[in-house]
Amino acid sequence: MRALLFALILTCCTQARADFLQDLHTKYPQTKDAVVKKAFGDFYSVVRGNEVIYINEDFSVLINGDVVDLKSGRSLTNSLREANRPKINPADLHESDAIQVGSGARRIFVFSDPDCPFCRQLQGELGKLQNVSVYMLPLPLTSLHPNAASLSEHIWCAGDRAAAWNGYLLRGVKPAEKNCANPLQRNAALAAKYRVLGTPAIVFEDGSVIPGAVPASAIEARLATLVKK
Structure with missing residues (x-):
């Protein structure tokens, strides 16, 4: 996931895309096995294993860290980790x-x-x-x-x-x-x-x-x- 993070930081672009998911997977194949969902505002969460990052629709901003909902005091990042924690039959x-x-x-x-x-x-x-x-x-x-x-x-x-x-x-x-x-x-x-x-x-x-x-x-x-x- 560090390789993914650095790749996104070093090569992010500013052009807005109509199909975020398709563009994300095309530009960064490492995300093909990640869970990608709309998170807040124009940001999407990208969850891969225990790692969570957020990136906005035009790829101009990436957040790597704890994101907190100030109204509820709830950590969105921790909630995403728990929701996507693998469970094996x-x-x-x-x-x-x-x-x-x-x-x-x-x-x-x-x-x-x-x-x-x-x-x-x-x-x-x-x-x-x-x-x-x-x-x-x-x-x-x-x-x-x-x-x-x-x-x-x-x-x-x-x-x-x-x-x-x-x-x-x-x-x-x-x-x-x-x-x-x-x-x-x-x-x-x-x-x-x-x-x-x-x-x-x-x-x-x-x-x-x-x-x-x-x-x-x-x-x-x-x-x-x-x-x-």
Whole structure:
């Protein structure tokens, strides 16, 4: 989304367009998977994953930040994030396409890229959880981390996948180079289906998603709310 933001800032034009959406997608193909709606005045909101920006109809002004409705005191940006937060059908989450790390009665799934620094940070937090089975869904983002796909495959093909995953993310121990059938394409298709655009992304048993490297306490708090429902 930063690339999109900078592209819009650096190349925005002043000519008004009759068909905003078509022009936006033509000029900035990165927005084709974004949710674009009229927001306020002549501004549209562009929501992609957890990122929200606003741009006006003639592409002369871009807003990147919190927009607040002063009458209600409500953050329009936060409301858009919540409204567009991905929610996954739990039936589409398959343990067979994941690496199980830990064992417990409670379950979470995590889309993770082995070369993502935030995924490594989250991995340390996941180790603090109690009574939780964590199912890692390898999701290499090769546009950011070119070696992530081969690393994910080597880890998947290891004799002890959990040990190989933890070894690389927590200690930087590279897995032996092995190739085999793997779920990387299925995981990528699942992420695309539900607009999971970045890693890490934690999926709970009700299908709700928390993006980013959140602390173990936040994961525990979310798990506790699910028990109460």
